[in-house]
Amino acid sequence: MVVIPLLPETRMLLDRIKARHAAEMAAQRPSRRKPLPSTVLANSRWRPWTASGIGSRFNDAKQASGVDRSLHDVRGTFVTRCCNAGLTDDEVGKLVGWSLKDVSVIRQKYCSDARALVALAERMAIKKSGEV
Secondary structure, eight states: OOOOOOOHHHHHHHHHHHHHHHHHHHTSOGGGOOOOOSSSOBOTTSOBOOHHHHHHHHHHHHHHHTOOOOHHHHHHHHHHHHHHTTOOHHHHHHHHTOOHHHHHHHHHHHOOHHHHHHHHHHHHHHHHHTOO
């Protein structure tokens, strides 16, 4: 099992999605209204995306942006950001479902030790200031 933290920015996005759904459904006749999907990603008919739908939408966004990256690159970038934010390899691995070895390879290849140390010092300062 992988647990994904619900960050404040994510909560705001989910609230906007719910509000958009509610507004669209209020404009429909009652017989045409659909419940909010149980998944975050839904198509224009408010149905959960399929695996091919996710790939298609990603490729559309990739072409529109001119950025030549894959979904695996996005995941690797997230891991890099977690490492640079001071998370341990164990924390990052649990977050994304990777082995310690896989996280270590990304950390060694892409992460700045200086940035990670600054983030760690900031975490320690916050914990210390919160002590009684």
